[in-house]
Amino acid sequence: MLVKDFSDCVGNTPVVRLDRFFDYSYSEVLAKLELMNPGGSVKDRPAKYIIEKLIESGKLIPNLHHVIESSSGNLAIALAMQCRRFNLQFTCVVDPKISPLNLKIIESLGANIDMVTEKDLNGGYLDTRINRVQHLEQHVPNGFWVNQYANPMNWQSHYDGEGEELIKQLSDPVDYLVMGVSTSGTLLGISRRLKEAYPKMKVVAVDAVGSVLFNNKPSPRELPGIGASRVPALLKTDEIDQVIHVDDYESALACRRLVTKEGILAGGSSGSALAAVQKLLAQQKTPCKILTLLPDRGERYLDMVYDNVWVESARQRHLSSLESSEVLKPTPPLPAELTQVQPEAISH
Numbered sequence: 001m002l003v004k005d006f007s008d009c010v011g012n013t014p015v016v017r018l019d020r021f022f023d024y025s026y027s028e029v030l031a032k033l034e035l036m037n038p039g040g041s042v043k044d045r046p047a048k049y050i051i052e053k054l055i056e057s058g059k060l061i062p063n064l065h066h067v068i069e070s071s072s073g074n075l076a077i078a079l080a081m082q083c084r085r086f087n088l089q090f091t092c093v094v095d096p097k098i099s100p101l102n103l104k105i106i107e108s109l110g111a112n113i114d115m116v117t118e119k120d121l122n123g124g125y126l127d128t129r130i131n132r133v134q135h136l137e138q139h140v141p142n143g144f145w146v147n148q149y150a151n152p153m154n155w156q157s158h159y160d161g162e163g164e165e166l167i168k169q170l171s172d173p174v175d176y177l178v179m180g181v182s183t184s185g186t187l188l189g190i191s192r193r194l195k196e197a198y199p200k201m202k203v204v205a206v207d208a209v210g211s212v213l214f215n216n217k218p219s220p221r222e223l224p225g226i227g228a229s230r231v232p233a234l235l236k237t238d239e240i241d242q243v244i245h246v247d248d249y250e251s252a253l254a255c256r257r258l259v260t261k262e263g264i265l266a267g268g269s270s271g272s273a274l275a276a277v278q279k280l281l282a283q284q285k286t287p288c289k290i291l292t293l294l295p296d297r298g299e300r301y302l303d304m305v306y307d308n309v310w311v312e313s314a315r316q317r318h319l320s321s322l323e324s325s326e327v328l329k330p331t332p333p334l335p336a337e338l339t340q341v342q343p344e345a346i347s348h
């Protein structure tokens with residue numbers, strides 16, 4: 001394949017059956033491999049789509065505008081790549097939860113880093129980051145805030161992107177769409193497109209324990225990617241049939257099982273999505289077809305889900321929240337094989 005621009009490699013990601021992960025269950029679980037995008041994540045989609053649309057409409061002018069955004073990492077990496085393409089300056093507002101590796105990648109891609117350090121009232125950094133972005137938008141010459149939490153082009157990029165591709169890739173209707181949520185752009189964009197073809201499909205959102213997206217109490221959580229400490233303007237809960245909460249430990253176990261069974265080294269929210277599928281399957285009485293998505297690669301999580309010390313501390317949080325939390329009471333017990341970290345998967 002000959003492409004004229006690296007950005008042409010965004011999208012057209014394959015869909016894989018996860019038969020070994022789910023022990024050749026009668027149900028079928030398919031995963032769209034967004035981790036194969038050139039920037040390493042699903043966020044290549046909105047970054048490319050939004051920057052291109054803004055340039056086409058004249059709202060962003062190459063060599064002139066200064067793009068500003070708040071991001072936990074993946075969107076920042078994707079935007080930094082797009083901004084290099086059009087010679088746009090880019091300032092990325094981040095918080096201390098960002099991994100040192102992501103910071104280095106974003107800086108290496110030529111972006112300016114603006115780190116907030118104060119937590120907001122929900123115990124996260126989202127409000128502080130948004131306030132900082134608004135400040136920068138007003139004070140930086142030709143500043144332009146992409147605003148992934150409220151910009152409809154975020155969900156539209158997934159509607160036209162993964163949604164359109166999936167219609168061609170899937171041979172039969174799916175019963176459930178199960179996806180991690182932060183801005184909700186990925187889930188809503190894909191579900192809006194797929195529901196046109198499969199109106200009976202149920203939409204299942206996967207949220208992190210400790211996130212406030214669906215009115216739960218905030219609590220400590222470490223995995224970046226899914227969950228939020230503030231409800232984004234894009235989120236429309238009436239389009240979601242079910243919410244499944246997954247904590248850091250459950251996500252890490254599913255990531256490790258994905259390595260062990262399928263040889264796929266994926267990021268934390270891929271584990272969250274797969275742990276949610278396990279919980280959903282446990283509720284099913286008849287075989288069904290489930291579609292999920294693996295949002296990013298695992299290399300950026302080597303000191304989290306693939307580090308035994310980190311997993312042990314996540315396990316301690318998991319056990320203490322099981323004792324005290326109302327939220328976790330309806331969750332069925334983990335299958336026996338998942339209650340142990342599988343050392344053969346990866347150890348440091």
Ligand code: PMP
Nearest residue numbers: 074182183184185186225269295
């Ligand atoms: N997983 C990962 C790794 C992500 O970076 C994100 C985006 N923060 C998501 C899932 C959730 O996607 P969205 O913001 O579209 O809800």
